[in-house]
Amino acid sequence: MSLSLSAEQPAVPADADDGVWLECIDCGATFAPFEDVRYTCDDCDGLLEVRYADHPTFDDFEGRGVWRYADALPLSEGVTAQEGATPLYEVPRLEESIGVQAVRIKHEGMNPTGSFKDRGMTVGVAVATELGVDRLACASTGNTSAALAAYGSRGGMETLVLLPAGKVAAGKVAQASLHGARILEVDGNFDACLDIVQDLAQQGEAYLLNSLNPFRLEGQKTIGLEILEAFREDYDAFPDRIVLPVGNAGNTAALYKAFRELVQAGALAESEVPKLTGVQAEGAAPMVEAVENGADEVRRWDDVETRATAIRIGNPVNAPKALPGIRETGGTAVAVSDAAITEAQRDLASEGVGVEPASAASVAGLRKLRAEGIVDDDERVACLTTGHLLKDPDAAAAAGSDPEPVPAETDGVLDHVQN
Ligand SMILES: Cc1ncc(COP(=O)(O)O)c(C=O)c1O
Numbered sequence: 008m009s010l011s012l013s014a015e016q017p018a019v020p021a022d023a024d025d026g027v028w029l030e031c032i033d034c035g036a037t038f039a040p041f042e043d044v045r046y047t048c049d050d051c052d053g054l055l056e057v058r059y060a061d062h063p064t065f066d067d068f069e070g071r072g073v074w075r076y077a078d079a080l081p082l083s084e085g086v087t088a089q090e091g092a093t094p095l096y097e098v099p100r101l102e103e104s105i106g107v108q109a110v111r112i113k114h115e116g117m118n119p120t121g122s123f124k125d126r127g128m129t130v131g132v133a134v135a136t137e138l139g140v141d142r143l144a145c146a147s148t149g150n151t152s153a154a155l156a157a158y159g160s161r162g163g164m165e166t167l168v169l170l171p172a173g174k175v176a177a178g179k180v181a182q183a184s185l186h187g188a189r190i191l192e193v194d195g196n197f198d199a200c201l202d203i204v205q206d207l208a209q210q211g212e213a214y215l216l217n218s219l220n221p222f223r224l225e226g227q228k229t230i231g232l233e234i235l236e237a238f239r240e241d242y243d244a245f246p247d248r249i250v251l252p253v254g255n256a257g258n259t260a261a262l263y264k265a266f267r268e269l270v271q272a273g274a275l276a277e278s279e280v281p282k283l284t285g286v287q288a289e290g291a292a293p294m295v296e297a298v299e300n301g302a303d304e305v306r307r308w309d310d311v312e313t314r315a316t317a318i319r320i321g322n323p324v325n326a327p328k329a330l331p332g333i334r335e336t337g338g339t340a341v342a343v344s345d346a347a348i349t350e351a352q353r354d355l356a357s358e359g360v361g362v363e364p365a366s367a368a369s370v371a372g373l374r375k376l377r378a379e380g381i382v383d384d385d386e387r388v389a390c391l392t393t394g395h396l397l398k399d400p401d402a403a404a405a406a407g408s409d410p411e412p413v414p415a416e417t418d419g420v421l422d423h424v425q426n
């Protein structure tokens with residue numbers, strides 16, 4: 008089996024429910040979508056994808072936000088906090104300094120809990136309701152836990168989050184806590200947290216809502232659909248490239264799936280598919296290593312470090328879905344330094360776009376690839392910024408300027424400002 012852009016629409020299996028089923032990307036085994044809880048293939052342990060008997064075209068979408076794309080999702084409604092419909096900002100100074108025809112910033116930090124995870128959770132929690140589970144769990148570098156806690160509480164479910172102790176930004180822990188999650192701080196990194204939460208889920212202790220869950224990725228497809236619709240409206244053409252930060256590689260997998268389904272629907276030509284371009288921090292770059300080496304599998308990095316804590320991940324679980332996405336679309340992957348990430352965070356902030364460090368990696372990656380001549384000057388590019396600046400107030404304060412003490416009287420303030 009391979010996840011190819013030119014794959015034929017599969018035959019509908021007997022276990023499909025209203026034209027929806029789960030299929031293993033490795034062996035092709037199919038499963039009913041909502042009868043039992045499963046995350047991977049019963050037969051070979053491969054990753055699962057949600058499959059549909061029919062795919063909508065752009066004309067079929069109506070409404071606003073994630074649920075505008077209900078015809079491309081496994082359910083018609085979900086536990087919602089009005090996620091999606093995020094802004095696509097123009098950044099003329101950045102465009103000029105990087106030197107490409109157009110750069111637009113798809114700011115996913117403008118979702119209800121401040122990251123793209125909300126798009127996945129609105130669908131994932133709806134499926135949890137359909138399956139009748141009452142306890143949700145995730146491992147997290149922060150944003151997944153904030154979204155899980157918020158959407159879980161909205162859906163009236165118990166939530167359990169496993170975080171790498173001391174490695175999660177303050178805003179995210181505060182969100183998970185106030186939305187009522189039980190926060191379990193693990194003496195290990197994110198990948199160790201995910202190993203544990205997978206064990207708990209296999210034992211039936213909780214419903215796993217990391218991106219290993221194929222339903223969650225369905226919600227994240229809508230990022231790609233929104234970008235394509237907006238570019239079509241503004242430029243009468245799709246973007247040449249989408250640059251995005253990569254951690255567990257869920258978004259890369261989800262965007263690729265969105266494109267494959269549009270190709271199958273006849274709404275997007277294979278030649279129009281944007282080049283998926285992943286960016287990782289130098290200290291946590293297993294996907295970049297695999298792309299550079301032309302490898303089919305990603306080697307797990309046990310020691311990972313970066314100031315961009317959201318992408319401090321050494322074992323991207325969605326690599327088998329994401330690697331074909333990068334290759335088949337003609338994209339690439341690049342690693343950037345923490346210093347370059349901070350610089351990009353400042354560049355975005357200077358155009359009024361406030362993002363957390365991991366998000367800025369996309370812009371740092373674009374700058375590097377343009378400087379190396381891998382991105383051409385005539386390209387139209389969308390950079391994904393995945394989380395809001397206030398998620399990581401410590402990183403923002405460190406990247407910004409220090410407050411200046413002044414006396415409590417006007418002349419003193421004026422004197423200080425003029426000098
Ligand atoms: C802010 C932020 N950016 C990027 C990522 C990476 O996204 P993905 O895991 O889908 O590659 C994450 C989490 O993984 C994140 O929280």
Ligand SMILES: N[C@@H](CCOP(=O)(O)O)C(=O)O
Pocket residue numbers: 145146147148149150151152216217218219254255257317318
């Ligand atoms: N950055 C993520 C890491 C977990 O990724 P997921 O997409 O598999 O849930 C986070 O915010 O926890």
